[in-house]
Amino acid sequence: MTSFRIEHLPFNKATLRDWALPDGRHSNWPVVYAINGRNQVYIGETLNAVVRMRQHLDSPSKQQEKLGAVRIIVDDTFNKSACLDLESYLIRLFAGDGRFRVLNRNEGITDADYFDRARYRATFTEIFEQLRAQGLFARSLPEIENSDLFKLSPYKALNQDQAVAIEDILEGLFADVERGEGSTIVVQGDPGTGKTVVGIFLMKLLRDIQMSTPSHKSDADSLFSEFFVEGFPELLRDFRMGLVVPQQSLRASIKDVFRRTPGLHPSMVLTPFEVGKSVERFDLLIVDESHRLTQRANQSAGTLNRAFTDITRSLFGADDLSRTQLDWVRAQSAHQIFLLDAAQSVRPADLPAQVLRELVDEARKTRRHYPLLSQMRVLAGGDYISYVRDVLSGEAASVLAFPTYDLRFFDDLSEMATAIRDRDQEVGLARMVSGYAWDWKSRKDSAAFDIELDGIRLRWNRMQVDWINSPGAIDEVGSIHTVQGYDLNYAGVIIGRDLRFDRHRGHLRVDRASYFDKKGKENNPARGLIYTDDDLLRFVTNIYGVLLTRGMRGTYVYVCDPDLREYLRQFFGSNPTPAL
Structure with a gap:
């Protein structure tokens, strides 16, 4: 009652x-x-x-x-x-x-x-x-x-890791602004630790502090009431901020959130190219998915290749091929906050691992490095994230069970597709995803199918932006570029023949001929970089590492290569099925 x-x-x-x-x-x-x-x-x-x-x-x-x-x-x-x-x-x-x-x-x-x-x-x-x-x-x-407005809202309840990081970031940022010094901050965490939440939360919090007046009484019970007092709003007067989001789909979703949030505006959500071309410098740039910033490489369009050259010349006086979009961000802002996870780099054009390591080391030396450790997405917790990465790197020492997580292994793709549809009917946001292991025929021929296995025919995602929420998504397969940065309730992961297992040597290998992302295996002649199969293996396993950690409630796995199927079965095929 x-x-x-x-x-x-x-x-x-x-x-x-x-x-x-x-x-x-x-x-x-x-x-x-x-x-x-x-x-x-x-x-x-x-x-x-x-x-x-x-x-x-x-x-x-x-x-x-x-x-x-x-x-x-x-x-x-x-x-x-x-x-x-x-x-x-x-x-x-x-x-x-x-x-x-x-x-x-x-x-x-x-x-x-x-x-x-x-x-x-x-x-x-x-x-x-x-x-x-x-x-x-x-x-x-x-x-x-299940909505992006909820998942990407600036009004999230923070866990202790996030709250401590944001409070420390604010204290350091205000101290640097008052001294007139610049700063570089790194927030680092595995999938599901809430890096994007921290970035969006900070944008809203800083705008609210900036717009605060003496008549606004702050609630003493609030986490950050100490920053809504005299002195802090004045430090942010005329303070120009932006949130940089390299990925097109995630950027569009965040723009929609900003459009509906007082104090924020979609124009505050930027591409790296918009940052580079900006006439005015920014006081603060927060960069989400910083590992997806790019180095000098062949871009997806000729206009972007020209823009990369023009921006680099404008900012640094010459077309220096070693300059990256990370350099643009630092040149165009006094303060930067980089949110990153190096294990989510999925293409050769992404920032090199060495550059990311140097960025993290720099932040550690200046005590501006904030790790996020608490797992907020996957019900199985952080142990599952580490387990997936260990399995894909060949470093898993033992088989782990996750009794509260619905982890299943399928030998028939049609059965997995049916199970995903059932979960979508029950709780929503259940989707099939895969690495780019099939040619995208349906992009040019809408009647064609891309994936045909076990009596089932499927197409790649028709939508590039907000595919997860688009009509018909349950009948399609999403690529890494449609789901990175997003949550699903259930993910049905198809591991294609781009990833195989060498039974004789006992390790995973990449099948270059079965990997159809041209940008995902393209060499970099401008910088003289040639990507070996070992390099490609790192990108492909990173892709599957991301896909296998999208599902909050569960992950279903289907493997194409027979040897890889038997290898992964021991790790993913014996988990107890929780009651739904």
Whole structure:
């Protein structure tokens, strides 16, 4: 039986005097509230709803947004911790739903444990459903949680690694800005540790600090309230920031998030070429997926080859072939934050491993290196990420089991495709993915099929941008470039014949003829670089390492090469299947 009630009241001074209830629940009791207008919503918590509403009504920003209604959530069992938790829960859901623009500042979403939290959390779901029935949410809870708006929201609840890293980054950044010194920061972590979350969160947090005024009272319970006081906003006056995202699909998704977030704008999400061409320098550039910045190599279009030359000449006075997009970022900004994982480099044009090592070493020497260790994506935890990488590098010493993770091995591709469709029907966001081990025939002939195995015919992804959420994606196979940086609930990974196993030597090898990504194996004649099979093996195993770590709830595996199938079966084929 629910103990909460949601009171729907007008948001104006005329009715404020009638709000105080005899039992004191509006003036001396912890509550959560949502104030909304036609397109905006603000969520808060307070011990005195009457006083807090009066403060909001006196706020010019709230008046400008024309917020006309308030819903106060009252529960006889509420305490401060439960209210903070519900507040952060609703902020995340409103941001992920997209029905309203969330007006809250990003001071740090609370994610602390407290007594009987599981029981309160069950109530939160009921509160969401009532608010949805009243028209405040457009989508169901699973639809919201599967959306990019939710996954890439700046209103995420940070884990301890992320919170510590962001606080340290802010302290160092403000100190450097005050001294007039530049800085280079590296945030490093495995897949699923939330590097992209840190980048987006920082952009919103810094913008909120920048736009803060003395009239904005910061909540003392927020993680970063210390930066919303006099002195910090002044340091960010006229501070020019940008988020650099090398990958086209992820960049488009983040632009959509910025479009819906007050204080942010899609123009703040940049390509490396836009950074290089910028007439004005940036004060701060945050680079997501920094390992996907490129060195001088043959670009995907002739115009980009010319642009690479022109930018390098403009910034450095000559067409220096050793210059990379990393050099562009550093030349065009006073401060840089690089988010990276060197094991996710998937093409020869990506920054060389040595360059990434030097960048990390530099950050360590200046104490500006922040590792993220906590696994936020895969339910199997960080051990699964390490396990996958050890298996693909031939360094797995033993077979591990992951009882809470749905890891399955298939000998029939049609059976795996059926299982993925079943998971998609159940929870959504289940997709088939693969390395580029088949020619992309359907790109030129829409009637053609690209992958034909075990009586099933499949096509590569038709969409280059936001393929995961596109109509028909469940019937297609996504490449590395459509899923890197994204989460899936379930990933059905087809390991093609580009990766094989040499039974006689006992190690993995690459089959160059079965790898169809021309840019993925192209030599670099301009710099005299020739990529050997060992080099190509590193890129191909990195690709499969990324694909095998996309699934939050589970990963299904099908292997084409018979010898590789038997080798990988021992590692991926004996995991206990959890109850769905």
